[in-house]
Amino acid sequence: xRRLVLAVLVSASFSCGNAREKEATGSEPQxxxxxxxxxxxxxxxxxxxxxxxxxxAPPPIDAATIAARATAGCERGRSAALFVSPAxxxxxxxxxxxxxxxxxxxxxxxxxxxxxxxxxxxxTQARLGPPRSAFASVASxxxxxxxxxxxxxxxxxxxxxxEIAERRPPSTRAPGTRPWAFERAWSEPMEDLYSAWVxxxxxxxxxxxxxxPALHELTKDPARNFLFDHLGLGEDEPxxxxxxxxPDCADLPYxxxxxxxxxxxxxxxxxSCTRGTRESAPRCLKRASSLDPMDDPPRGRVxxxxxxxxxxxxxxxxxxxxxxxxxxxxxxxxxxxxxRETLRPGAIFADPYGHVLVVARRVPQTADRAGALxxxxxQPDGTxxxxxxxxxxxxxxxxxxxxxxxxxxxxxxxxxxxxxLRPLTNAEIAAGAGADFSAEQxxxxxxxxxxxxxxxxxxxxxxPERALAEAVRALREQAEARVTSVENGEKHFREGxxxxxxxxxxxxxETTGDWEDFSTPSRDLRxxxxxxxxxxxPDLVGRRPERFRMPAGQSKEATVEALRASxxxxxxEAKLGYSRTDGSLFEISLADLVARKRxxxxxxNPNDCPEVRWGAPEGSDEMKTCRRRASSADRSTMERKFxxxxxxxxxxxxxx
Numbered sequence: 001x002r003r004l005v006l007a008v009l010v011s012a013s014f015s016c017g018n019a020r021e022k023e024a025t026g027s028e029p030q031x032x033x034x035x036x037x038x039x040x041x042x043x044x045x046x047x048x049x050x051x052x053x054x055x056x057a058p059p060p061i062d063a064a065t066i067a068a069r070a071t072a073g074c075e076r077g078r079s080a081a082l083f084v085s086p087a088x089x090x091x092x093x094x095x096x097x098x099x100x101x102x103x104x105x106x107x108x109x110x111x112x113x114x115x116x117x118x119x120x121x122x123x124t125q126a127r128l129g130p131p132r133s134a135f136a137s138v139a140s141x142x143x144x145x146x147x148x149x150x151x152x153x154x155x156x157x158x159x160x161x162x163e164i165a166e167r168r169p170p171s172t173r174a175p176g177t178r179p180w181a182f183e184r185a186w187s188e189p190m191e192d193l194y195s196a197w198v199x200x201x202x203x204x205x206x207x208x209x210x211x212x213p214a215l216h217e218l219t220k221d222p223a224r225n226f227l228f229d230h231l232g233l234g235e236d237e238p239x240x241x242x243x244x245x246x247p248d249c250a251d252l253p254y255x256x257x258x259x260x261x262x263x264x265x266x267x268x269x270x271x272s273c274t275r276g277t278r279e280s281a282p283r284c285l286k287r288a289s290s291l292d293p294m295d296d297p298p299r300g301r302v303x304x305x306x307x308x309x310x311x312x313x314x315x316x317x318x319x320x321x322x323x324x325x326x327x328x329x330x331x332x333x334x335x336x337x338x339x340r341e342t343l344r345p346g347a348i349f350a351d352p353y354g355h356v357l358v359v360a361r362r363v364p365q366t367a368d369r370a371g372a373l374x375x376x377x378x379q380p381d382g383t384x385x386x387x388x389x390x391x392x393x394x395x396x397x398x399x400x401x402x403x404x405x406x407x408x409x410x411x412x413x414x415x416x417x418x419x420x421l422r423p424l425t426n427a428e429i430a431a432g433a434g435a436d437f438s439a440e441q442x443x444x445x446x447x448x449x450x451x452x453x454x455x456x457x458x459x460x461x462x463x464p465e466r467a468l469a470e471a472v473r474a475l476r477e478q479a480e481a482r483v484t485s486v487e488n489g490e491k492h493f494r495e496g497x498x499x500x501x502x503x504x505x506x507x508x509x510e511t512t513g514d515w516e517d518f519s520t521p522s523r524d525l526r527x528x529x530x531x532x533x534x535x536x537x538p539d540l541v542g543r544r545p546e547r548f549r550m551p552a553g554q555s556k557e558a559t560v561e562a563l564r565a566s567x568x569x570x571x572x573e574a575k576l577g578y579s580r581t582d583g584s585l586f587e588i589s590l591a592d593l594v595a596r597k598r599x600x601x602x603x604x605n606p607n608d609c610p611e612v613r614w615g616a617p618e619g620s621d622e623m624k625t626c627r628r629r630a631s632s633a634d635r636s637t638m639e640r641k642f643x644x645x646x647x648x649x650x651x652x653x654x655x656x
Contacts, residue, residue, distance in 0.1 A: 057126065058107035058134075058151070066111045066151055067119035074147060074159040083193060083264070085230040088167035095138040096226050097122075098200075099150040099158060100131040100192045102341075106152040108134035115144030115164075127203075128364060130344045133196040135226065172233050173300055177293035179258075179308035180301070183265025186413055188433055191346075194260050199345035201225055201256075202360040202376050202386065210376070210386035215245035215255065218384070230263040235302045243306050246382030249356045250319040253348045254332075255309055256358065257411055258290070262305050267291060267421050269414050270313060271332050275320035275354075278653045281404030282320040284330050288312065289414075289421040319354025323404030326439040329425045333409035337438035338452050340364075343373060347410050351395040352403040353509075353651055357387060359408070362457075370467065371457035380516075389453065392478050392530035396449045398442060402653065407441035407449070454547065464541050464548040468563055472570045472590065475534045479593055482523055483578050486613050489518035489606035490579065493628065500606050502634050506652040508604075508642065518606040520613075521646075528601070529649055531594050534571075538563040580625040581609045588614065588622075601646035602638050605630045 085096075099108045107126055113119045122136040134150070141164045150158035184190070201224050204210045212218060220236050222228035228236045236242050247255040254270055261268040271284035290308075298304050317332075324331040333350070336342045340362065347359040357375035365371035373389035387393045396406055412423045413432075429437040441449065492500075492514065500514045508521050541548050542560045550559050571591040580586050592615075593600075599615030606613075609626040616622040630638075645652050 058109035061109050061121050061151060063111045063119035063121040066149060067113045070149055070156055070159055074161050085227060086232040089141060089164050090166055091141055091143040091164055093141050095141045097136045097148055098133055098196055098226055100133045100196045102131050109151045110134060110136040111149040111151055112138050113147040114142045116142060127199055130341050131192040131195055135200065170232050175299060177297050179290050179294060179304050180262045181265055182267055182291060182416060186266055195345040197227060197260060198256060199361055204386065206363055206372060212384050214382040215247060215384050216243060219245060227263045233302050243302060247378045248380045249378045250317055250321060251314055252378035253356060253358050254313055254317050258309055258313060261290060267414050267416050269421055269423060270317055272316050273321045275318065276402055276404060278402055280402055281325050282323050284324060288316060291421050322348060322350030322356045323354060323406060326405040326442040332412055334412050334426055334429055334437055335405055335407060335409050335439055335441055336436045337440055338456050340456055342436045343408060347408055349375060349394055349408050350406050352397045352406045365458045365460055370462050373457055390474055391450060391533050392526050397446055398444060405442045461547055461549045464559060464563060465566060468537055468567060469570065471534045471537050472574060475530050476574050476590060478527055478530050480576050482527060483576065485520050485523055486610055487579055490610050492518050502605060509651060519604050521604040524600055524604045525646060525651065528597060528646060531597055535594060538567060578610055578614055580611055581627045582625045586622055601643050605634060
């Protein structure tokens with residue numbers, strides 16, 4: 001049986017992507033010599049309801065009866081673990097509780113027995129994980145011993161006594177040379193707690209957007225962050241008093257992991273790695289950890305932690321760190337098998353060129369809706385946003401060995417032996433309790449990867465018409481996000497900005513300055529991929545008919561033809577508008593956008609007017625308002641050298 005984790009929390013008072021492409025998945029487009037197979041996974045799904053990933057609420061329970069059964073003692077047992085925050089809980093604070101389990105059946109309930117003896121069963125918010133979790137809170141903690149129970153049905157599955165007492169506040173100026181003190185080891189229950197914390201931190205309805213200007217906007221919210229003020233240091237107050245957290249995509253998973261380790265007194269490691277070359281994948285050369293003393297450390301505990309994250313961590317990890325090879329043991333991440341159990345909150349996805357996302361939630365398939373996976377990513381300006389899994393967002397290819405091993409991974413477990421930190425090897429992970437290490441993704445091509453993800457997220461056949469409708473919806477969302485990016489470029493010129501110099505070669509995808517801020521080569525390649533995915537959806541149904549519920553009495557061929565007709569209709573009806581050079585709004589359909597694929601291969605240069613960037617036909621009424629064009633030299637270079645990358649949907653190697 002997997003351990004069930006019960007956590008009680010008390011509050012005393014309770015270069016990854018263009019900076020302007022805030023809604024983009026990352027800076028890198030889809031690679032691959034051939035067009036990746038369209039995927040019918042979460043891109044082609046009906047939007048999940050807000051409760052789609054919420055576990056069923058437990059049936060009403062008699063809290064007094066349950067509490068009476070635990071009067072003899074409070075045994076933790078092998079299936080339970082407990083964590084308390086803050087380290088010195090004080091009376092009057094809000095008591096937060098989270099229980100996690102890998103048991104597939106039975107909703108969890110929470111019972112709290114205060115010193116007064118009147119047991120209560122607070123309302124729980126449950127999530128399906130994995131791990132399954134249930135969150136509850138009590139408004140005010142009483143002085144004395146409070147007993148907390150996790151209950152499934154009539155069975156008490158976890159129990160812990162928490163002492164609430166007035167204590168001296170912890171010192172915020174405690175001396176030390178390490179970023180934080182090592183107090184406990186990572187364990188399976190602690191990993192479960194980490195996943196539950198990540199899921200709750202980024203908790204939104206599947207139909208709602210999530211976009212914040214910095215990570216600390218979430219950590220300072222006690223409704224999201226059940227580790228809020230865990231240490232009682234004011235560490236989650238708004239900056240500058242609290243931690244300022246604004247990581248980019250590469251730093252985001254490390255920042256989350258380090259933040260959690262800081263709160264719980266866990267060891268944390270990170271590596272200095274190469275970025276790889278045109279011939280070889282990235283390799284890690286040396287490792288740093290939270291056990292290392294800091295040079296000239298700030299006296300304040302919060303300031304030490306902040307410097308560790310914003311200086312030491314930010315200067316060490318980068319976008320290539322996630323692409324190390326699957327068989328390499330000296331890495332921070334290890335590759336996992338693709339399954340519903342392993343695609344858990346806190347896992348990461350590394351694309352072939354370095355963009356990294358953190359898994360935040362998996363939504364299971366239902367009778368009328370396909371399964372989905374959501375992740376979050378960071379941008380260079382600190383923005384954190386939610387992304388849905390599909391080919392337009394999650395880029396995968398193993399075509400070039402120099403790319404390393406992309407795909408889904410988890411942080412490598414670490415142990416402390418003799419005062420030194422040691423990460424586990426792949427063999428040790430594979431032989432462990434979770435046993436989720438797998439090099440299978442390293443041998444997959446694009447089609448095999450997306451097919452495998454489709455099978456994991458939606459094991460049952462899908463309604464093809466509904467899946468098509470949601471593929472069109474996903475394309476529209478991606479195109480609408482580009483509207484903002486193009487408008488940002490136009491605003492630059494409208495406010496007096498000058499002509500923007502175009503970088504040479506592959507630097508158009510990764511550079512700094514105005515080109516990074518206002519061009520859209522990465523977004524445009526993803527948009528072209530998304531167009532291909534949607535346009536090829538009927539063919540996918542023909543290729544994988546077993547994945548779809550064919551209409552009764554209708555052949556596969558007839559279904560495919562019907563889908564083609566439906567696709568044409570839906571693309572024609574779906575509209576989006578953009579602002580032309582004179583500020584007037586012009587409306588185009590998704591059918592127009594699909595028909596302009598070739599023009600979109602040359603539409604990323606911000607020196608061009610918005611009309612050109614949306615592929616307006618020469619001589620059309622739409623184009624009449626255009627007042628600015630890229631230089632003839634730029635256009636010539638784009639046509640001769642850069643267009644093949646967009647035409648082939650292949651991002652060039654670094655230095656290409």
